[in-house]
Amino acid sequence: MTWKTKVNSALEGITGYTIVRPRPQAPPPKDTPRPPADPKIDRLLRAPVFVLSPVRSGSTLLRVMLNSHSRIHAPHELHIRRIAVSLTTEPVRQAMDALGHSPSDIEHVLWDRMLHRELVASGKDIIVDKTPSNVFAHRRISTCWPDARFIFLMRHPASIAGSWHEADPQERPMEEAVRHTLQYMRYLQEARRRYDGLDLRYEALVDDPEGEMRRVCTYLGIGYEPGMIEYGRHDHGEFVKGIGDWRDKIRSGRVQRGRPLPAPEDVPEDLREVATAWGYLQES
Template sequence: MQSDRPVFVIGCPRSGTTMLQLMLHSHPRIAVPPETRFLIPAYYHRRVYGDLREVGARRELAEWIAKDRTTKFRDLGVDGAEFVEHVANGPGSLGSVIGTAFRDYADKYGKARWGDKRPSYVKQIDLLLRLFPDAQFIHLIRDGRDCVASLKEMPWYTLDVNHAVATWAEAIDFGRRHARRLPADTYYELRYEDLTADPEGELKRLCVFLDEDFDPAMCSPREAASVAVPPHKVWHSNTHTEVNQKKVGSWAERLEPWEIALCEQMLGERLTSLGYTLSGAPRVTAKQQLTYHRTAQRRKASRLRRELRDRVNRLREPSPVAALLTSEQRALADVPRASAQSPEYV
């Protein structure tokens, strides 16, 4: 039986994850939609909806996903009323409700597997594994200096360069942590520079990880951009062209000398361990170092507070969390093989 495990594309923002999303979406068996905004909020507000084994509770959550303007559900192009009914008649768990939205998206294209792409998921792998225990993760890594340079230019990025540097460091550190502890068939890393230099070779290796046959269409993701990238996201305009390396190493012209120095001093060990060469920039001032470290510590403290609150909430879960949508998860739960939208799953 071919895999139906969900696939998550993760990494630092501006590391090429949209390009990889489109490459995967170009595969005849995998559908990866534009970024949504309901998975993480639904998880952290799960207590609001009560016991999702109850049809009414599932319906309430599904209606929020389908109708609230903040969720970007409309970007999926899925019929909201049908989605709500699928949830109401589906398995009674949080992961099942959320996963049904993505599965409906895959069904729209006649595909057996779904994925999701959001760079920040790299810091939330544990959370995603609670929801989708058999998920696979693809971590796309790009030179941190290029990521920082690109983040600075984004209209939606309002933080300073210290936050941008810390964002890349966090992505790498979380990736390293999960690379050490997750099975080889669950977590996979590849570099943006390698993917753009040899798309076919890298995608063939990626397909081995996914247990899928390689399809040449994956090397021309621009064909999928018109349906999987919302028109208003003008910062993803490069996805409408052929895969290229025009932006590789462009940090040298896009960053100020002191910003290059900050990147290399704070990220140097991580950069070199991943095969990137340092320019030998001079050290930043003690004041600049202190500013960066304070930024990084504030970010860490905020993250730890949220993780602590979640640990407390895990002690009093209102309903099951793990999805019962894939063959593997249904088998583990001893659920009969039938349509996942059948009432017998409730």
């Protein structure tokens, strides 16, 4: 029993004394994210770039190739959508409301500031975030940055699921790999329908890295640089599990050919619709 409980119990025994206990306050309702009221002052970044992709689709390879360009800063996965703001008291909620800022407005300012700080520190002028889980937040990202640019990175769906399974076969049976990776694919397909952007295939990237990187540079409005292919000659930070690929293949510093495409009959049934939509299977 705490001292407050003891005191309250003693006071309640006094005739005519009533303990008034505060009512528990309900958490404030979740607000609806909205675009910046004034982009000129609410955002420091201009036209940030987001690679939307499933896991195990070559996004780390694309990142380091982009980061090898003199004008592009493509850091490790940033997971900015997980940076949240909590207004913990009624006065601060009242103060922010008086200024016209909702919690999600403040989160957007913080996200923008974090990315802008990374960009300025790099000395470059284009930032690319390639966090795969951003596919689940593509609407929020486009709300935060209405001028955001998107690169849609695809890979054969069966190869994606197979790669995720092979990373830990005991903990990730193939059935679970299909279910898990399909979520990313569906959200990526939704984003492709919703926004303009550049379609990029992992298989094409490793088969013709120069040609594909020229396409990316044209989309971004910058000149191609041959050094993008030799990404191992540049500093990209540590390859750490949890914020990107960390395996020997990416550490080699060179673009390597991908695995052969699965035969049509080997594509799991649950992945066939996406594989068809992405052009890996013929429509029946």
